[in-house]
Amino acid sequence: MQARWIGFGEIEVAGERYDHDIVIDEGKVSRRIKKPSKSYRDRFGHTPLSAKETIPWSGKRLIIGTGADGKLPIMPAVWAEAERHGTEIVALPTEEALRLLCDSDARDVHAVLHVTC
Secondary structure (H helix, E strand, O other), rough: OOOOEOOOOOEOOEEEEEEOOEEEOOOOOOOOOOOHHHHHHHHHHHOEEOOOOOOOOOOOEEEEEEOOOOOOOOOOOHHHHHHOOOOOHHHHHOHHHHHHHOOHHHOOOOEEEEEEO
């Protein structure tokens, strides 16, 4: 799957540019809906990734791009849910996470990518 870091706040996946967080499920890209996690913002200083969001659990590996500086908080319930699904989480700054996507067939990609911080 083609993917690259453009710069802070912008990535390119499969030839399309995105200036917002995205979710990839078996190559299908959609906007990350953060609203279910907003209530945790004060506790984390940033809207975290919570298990209340739509997360693509259907694969063996979930890639989480944690932003330019790797600051996206991942709530403990996400790690617990991954274990329940038998899914390995690979959490890396987004630029590094995008490199992992380049080595993958789009049908095997399950990811949540944060484009800022």
